[in-house]
Amino acid sequence: MKKEIRNIDISKITNPNFVKELTYDEILLLKDKITQYIIETVAKNGGHLSSNLGVIDASIALCRVFDFDKDKILFDVGHQSYTYKILTGRDLSNLRHKNGVSGFQKRSESKYDVFEAGHSSTSISAAYGMAIGRDLKKEDYNIIAFIGDASIANGLAFEGLNNLSFNQHKLIIVLNDNEMSISKSIGGLGNLFRKISNSTSYMSAKTRYKTFMQKTKVGKKIYTFTSAIKNKIAKMLIPSTIFDNLSLKYFGPCDGHNIKKMEKIFKKAKKMNKPCVVHLKTKKGKGYKYSEIDNSGSWHGVEPFNILTGKPLFVSNKETYSKVYADGVYQLMKDNEKIILITPATMKGSCLEKIYEDFPNRSFDVGICEEHAITMALGLALEGFHPIVSMYSTFLQRAYDQLNHDIARMNVNITLLVDRAGTGGFDGETHQGSFDESFIYDLPNSVITMANNKKTCLDLLKESINNHGLFVIRYPKDEANDILKYPKTNYQDWHLLNLNSDSRICVIGVGNFGYELFELIKDNNLNIDYYDACYLKPIRKDYVNQLLKYDEIVIYDGYANKSGFALHLENLLIENNYKGTIKIFAIDDFYYPHMAFKEQLEISNILPINVFNYLVKK
Numbered sequence: 351m352k353k354e355i356r357n358i359d360i361s362k363i364t365n366p367n368f369v370k371e372l373t374y375d376e377i378l379l380l381k382d383k384i385t386q387y388i389i390e391t392v393a394k395n396g397g398h399l400s401s402n403l404g405v406i407d408a409s410i411a412l413c414r415v416f417d418f419d420k421d422k423i424l425f426d427v428g429h430q431s432y433t434y435k436i437l438t439g440r441d442l443s444n445l446r447h448k449n450g451v452s453g454f455q456k457r458s459e460s461k462y463d464v465f466e467a468g469h470s471s472t473s474i475s476a477a478y479g480m481a482i483g484r485d486l487k488k489e490d491y492n493i494i495a496f497i498g499d500a501s502i503a504n505g506l507a508f509e510g511l512n513n514l515s516f517n518q519h520k521l522i523i524v525l526n527d528n529e530m531s532i533s534k535s536i537g538g539l540g541n542l543f544r545k546i547s548n549s550t551s552y553m554s555a556k557t558r559y560k561t562f563m564q565k566t567k568v569g570k571k572i573y574t575f576t577s578a579i580k581n582k583i584a585k586m587l588i589p590s591t592i593f594d595n596l597s598l599k600y601f602g603p604c605d606g607h608n609i610k611k612m613e614k615i616f617k618k619a620k621k622m623n624k625p626c627v628v629h630l631k632t633k634k635g636k637g638y639k640y641s642e643i644d645n646s647g648s649w650h651g652v653e654p655f656n657i658l659t660g661k662p663l664f665v666s667n668k669e670t671y672s673k674v675y676a677d678g679v680y681q682l683m684k685d686n687e688k689i690i691l692i693t694p695a696t697m698k699g700s701c702l703e704k705i706y707e708d709f710p711n712r713s714f715d716v717g718i719c720e721e722h723a724i725t726m727a728l729g730l731a732l733e734g735f736h737p738i739v740s741m742y743s744t745f746l747q748r749a750y751d752q753l754n755h756d757i758a759r760m761n762v763n764i765t766l767l768v769d770r771a772g773t774g775g776f777d778g779e780t781h782q783g784s785f786d787e788s789f790i791y792d793l794p795n796s797v798i799t800m801a802n803n804k805k806t807c808l809d810l811l812k813e814s815i816n817n818h819g820l821f822v823i824r825y826p827k828d829e830a831n832d833i834l835k836y837p838k839t840n841y842q843d844w845h846l847l848n849l850n851s852d853s854r855i856c857v858i859g860v861g862n863f864g865y866e867l868f869e870l871i872k873d874n875n876l877n878i879d880y881y882d883a884c885y886l887k888p889i890r891k892d893y894v895n896q897l898l899k900y901d902e903i904v905i906y907d908g909y910a911n912k913s914g915f916a917l918h919l920e921n922l923l924i925e926n927n928y929k930g931t932i933k934i935f936a937i938d939d940f941y942y943p944h945m946a947f948k949e950q951l952e953i954s955n956i957l958p959i960n961v962f963n964y965l966v967k968k
Contacts, residue, residue, distance in 0.1 A: 355379060360387060364439040366413040366462070377414075377609060381406055385637040387442065388432050393657045395445045396776060397453050398429035400635030400649040404528050404606075405498070408630055409433035411612035412524070415620060416492055422480065424465040426473035426497035428454030428780075429651075430526065431463075438462040446776040448945035454780055468780020469748065470501035470718045474510030474523060481519040492620060498526025498632075500695070504718045514625050515596035521625045522616075523598075526606065528634040593627045602629030607636060647698040668832070671825035674804050675767055676701040678811040679738055683709050689815065690730050692716060692739045694723045700740045700769050720745050724752035731762040736815050740767040743783030743824070744774065750789055757820050758793040764821070765814040771800070771824040771861075772909040773937060773951065778944030784937040787824065787907075787914035791887055795819035798887040800909065801839075802865040803831040806884050809839035816841075826909060827947075828862055842890050845882040848872055853879045854901040855968055857961075858919065860886065863908035863951075866958040871965065878965060886915040894922050902931040902968065906961050908951060912936040935961050 355375050360383050372380065384406050392399045410433070412423065418438070425431040435442060435451060438460055444450025455463040465476055477495035484491065501507060502525060514521060593600040599622055601615045612630065619626050634650075635641025640660035641649035654663040683689045683705060691705055691713040706713045716723050720741060727737035741749070746768060757764060774781035790796055797818045801807045807823075807830065814821040818841075837845050844858075847868055856879040859867055868880045879900075881893070886907075897903055903923065905916045916934045923932060935956045942950040951957045 358383060360384060360436055361441065363437060366418050366434075366437040369410055369413045369437065374610065377410060381410060381609075384410075384433055384436055387436065389638050389657060391432075391442045391445050392652060393655050394443075395447055395450075396651075396653045397446055398432075398651050399638070400641040400644060401430050401498070402432040403637045403641060404632045404634040405430045405496075405526055406433045406637070407607045407609050408496075408524070408526065408612060408632065409437065411609045411616060412494065412496075413437050414609070414613055415616040416494065418462055421492040421494070422464045422477075423494045423496060424473040424477050424480075425455055426467070426495065426501045427470045428467050430496065430498060431455050434462070435460075446778070446944050448943075448949055450944075452778055452944050453776070454778070466780070468777060469745065471497070471504030471507040473497050473501075474507050474514065474521075477521055477523075478510055478514050478519065481521045482517070485519055492522060493520075494522045494524055496524045496526065498528060500718055505721065511593075511596055511598070515598060518597070518624045520623055522619045522622075523625070523627045525602075525627055525629045526632055527603065527629060528632045599624065599626035600629065601626060603631045604629065606630030606632035646703065650698075666829060668829040669804070670701070671801075671807065671828060671830045672699070672769055673701045674807045674830045675740075675769075675811065675823070675825065676705065678808050679740075679767075680705050680708070682738075682811065682815065683712060686736075686815070687712070688735050690714070690727075690735050690737045692723050692727055692730075692737055694718060694720045694741055694745060696740065696742055696745070696769070699742070700767070702740060720749040721752050724749045725756050727764045728752075728756045728760065728762055731764055732760075736763060736765070738765040738767060738814075740769060742770045742781075743768050743772075743786045744770065744781045746786050747789075753790065753820065754793055758795045761795040761819050763815075763817050763819060765811070766820060766822045768822060768824045770827050772826045773942045773947055774944070775827070775947045775950070776944050779941035782941060783826075784909065784911050786822075787886065787910035788917075790820070790822055791914050791918060793820065796822065796887065797885070798822045798824065798915070799885050800824045800861045801884055802859075802861050802882060803833040803836050805833065805836045806839045810884065813839075813841055824861075824909065826862065831862065831865060833865075839884055842885045842888060844885065844890075844893055846879070847882055848878070848880040850877050850879060853877050855879070855904065855965070856881060856897065856900045856902075857904045857906060857965070858883050858897075860907040860915065861909050863956075863958050864906055867906060867961050870958060870962040874962075874966075876965060883915065883919075887918070889919060889922060894919075894926055897923060898926060898928050900930055902933065903928075904933045904935065904961065904965065906935045906956075908935070908937065908956050908958075910937060911939050913939075933964070935964075 358380050388402055440451050440460060442451060446453045451459060454468050455466045457463050457466055473495040477493050481493050601619060604611055604615050615628055619628050633642060635644055655661060656663060679691060693702060693715050695715060695718045697703060697706055697715050723739055727739050730737045768786055770783045772783050787798060790798060799810045801810055810823050814823060848871060858881045860883055864882060871878050871880055905919055907916050912934055916936045920932050938954045948957060
């Protein structure tokens with residue numbers, strides 16, 4: 351008699367080991383419930399959808415084989431960990447929002463999270479260090495680095511693999527091969543994995559041949575003879591994989607949606623006493639029709655959406671800054687054949703698809719390789735082209751050495767579009783976009799800018815190709831103001847928007863938040879002057895001289911920490927013997943937890959209304 355399938359309430363899960371006791375019919379029920387729960391949760395809160403749907407089966411199989419009360423798993427990037435969070439007893443109903451669970455692994459959230467990251471390709475190096483520590487302490491447990499979404503193609507992952515091959519500390523690397531990063535995976539390594547995966551039909555035929563021949567004694571002898579010949583020929587003709595060459599035991603490729611098969615391979619990997627790689631072939635977005643057919647990356651990270659239609663719940667008719675700059679770059683490339691665009695797997699997020707479609711020979715997506723993107727831009731600049739590199743602020747941190755040593759030191763001309771400037775919003779601590787302003791500011795031969803409206807965006811973009819060295823244009827993940835009567839922005843300009851002859855207080859503001867503050871000042875008839883500092887570096891001497899007359903100067907930059915523009919302007923004022931009061935409102939040196947952007951600014955009292963209330967009291 352068939353065993354009755356128990357109902358599984360995923361809200362009551364407390365320990366991942368419970369899946370070991372389930373029948374396979376119950377596992378299928380669990381998988382379906384998790385799939386629906388993730389879809390419903392992300393539809394309500396936004397988050398990483400397709401990357402999580404693709405690893406539900408693998409996460410269950412891992413919990414079936416390993417004991418995560420003692421074994422340790424590191425999810426590369428961490429945006430593949432939703433199922434693992436569910437299986438380790440966490441409620442995703444308020445995912446990524448204030449007081450809810452993070453969209454990434456987070457050590458303070460659960461004892462089952464031993465690692466956390468929001469950037470790719472760190473898991474192998476970190477897991478390798480943990481494996482060395484485990485062995486030095488003579489302890490016995492498994493460490494798994496779960497890496498996918500093309501993170502393996504990043505240089506840091508290769509460095510970890512290379513070092514691991516020398517010392518051979520036991521480590522299990524699970525390669526989640528879905529042929530995608532954020533969008534379609536590119537490059538030679540992606541092609542290599544596709545070739546390996548395409549061999550699954552051969553492996554299936556080989557299994558059927560073996561099963562048939564093993565049925566008789568004669569068949570067994572024929573199979574042994576033919577296998578020996580085949581193996582000798584294969585060694586001569588078939589190239590080994592990169593993992594073989596690194597002395598890493600390789601298992602796969604395996605169907606990443608077949609839990610039984612994965613369990614068998616994971617058990618083999620568990621018995622190994624040296625490093626090994628388990629290659630899983632998965633379908634990104636599996637279980638939701640819209641994400642399954644997506645090849646552009648639209649369903650990688652999503653805003654809240656309608657499950658039935660796949661349409662976003664909140665639609666604005668206003669253009670984002672990303673779209674404004676994308677259209678501006680398109681026009682520049684149309685008018686000037688010397689303009690080249692480079693992105694590190696952020697084409698979709700920065701609205702650049704049309705450029706790649708219409709200018710395929712002058713637009714390059716280099717994958718998750720930020721350092722390579724910057725130094726590749728250097729090579730193009732040295733050949734007389736003008737590269738435009740578009741990159742999220744949080745990822746630009748990884749290319750600081752290249753900006754310093756390669757671009758600024760050699761004083762070559764490139765435009766750097768820094769998307770997602772400001773706090774990290776719902777992505778939280780790992781995606782802070784507030785540091786780039788300060789770490790670029792001290793680089794020689796650099797210009798830093800930030801617009802608060804569409805017109806200034808295009809003025810800055812056109813100016814950026816006029817041989818100013820490293821020309822940085824920062825912008826937030828926000829809607830762009832469309833202020834038709836805004837003044838033209840020439841090189842190094844500030845805009846003096848509200849000058850009163852008898853004002854004793856002035857505000858120097860930056861970006862959208864600054865302009866929102868200006869409107870509050872204007873609408874409430876405060877006798878306060880306002881300067882829109884669209885050029886954060888260099889700061890013109892005549893502006894500094896103008897500021898010396900005020901009794902109080904308020905510097906407001908809601909998109910960077912205090913050690914960027916605000917600190918440098920303050921130092922210039924002091925150096926020029928300013929005698930008044932200087933008040934700075936800027937992002938604190940603090941990793942803001944995941945919540946809405948404005949909730950994060952509220953923590954530090956730097957919303958426009960907070961600054962306005964301070965001014966009213968004056």
